Amino acid sequence: MIDTTTYRSRLEEEKAKLEKELLSVGRRNPTNPMDWEPVPQEVGQESDPTDRADLITHFEDNTAILKDLEIRYNQVAAAIDRIDTNTYGVCSISGEEIEEDRLNADPAATTCKTHLNA
Template structure:
């Protein structure tokens, strides 16, 4: 398996994800966690009728943040595995992950059988 190419793809996706995260969150260096940030434009609005919208917007950001963060974690782990030469092995059963699964998701941590586990 050519992991050099895979690592390039993963690193590119990591950069992309961190850019997206940067739009909706900030990285707290004390906790090492991304934290959703309120939309500053909305926060500066004086009209209190928008309070509910603001809250919804923040909720949306928080849920988007979780999705992006989970994806970023998978990618970082996959990169670490490439560096440790343990890439492409299912985390549950240790078998080689199907190549079409890795093609669809290079950061997949498990084989098809264990993808929801």
């Protein structure tokens, strides 16, 4: 049986950090809390065409950053869920226990080393 205490605190820590980063580039979709949407930077009063182009670039950047953050956030949240439901540390392919060093490298891992790229 895996001792999940350390993994849980590491996951909770990462989740809080990701939440903060997500909130700096996006907001939660009001109709789907698992989904995040990017927010454009505040539009200034005197927005000339140059500013507008800059704004669109910012928005696209945020979309890419947000997507990566969202994927990781959902992985981390799912791992915490698995700890709560006592299914943590089990390979989703083979159902065998995930190696400790793999969990140490990534506490949100869902597969053992054999099924790393599955």
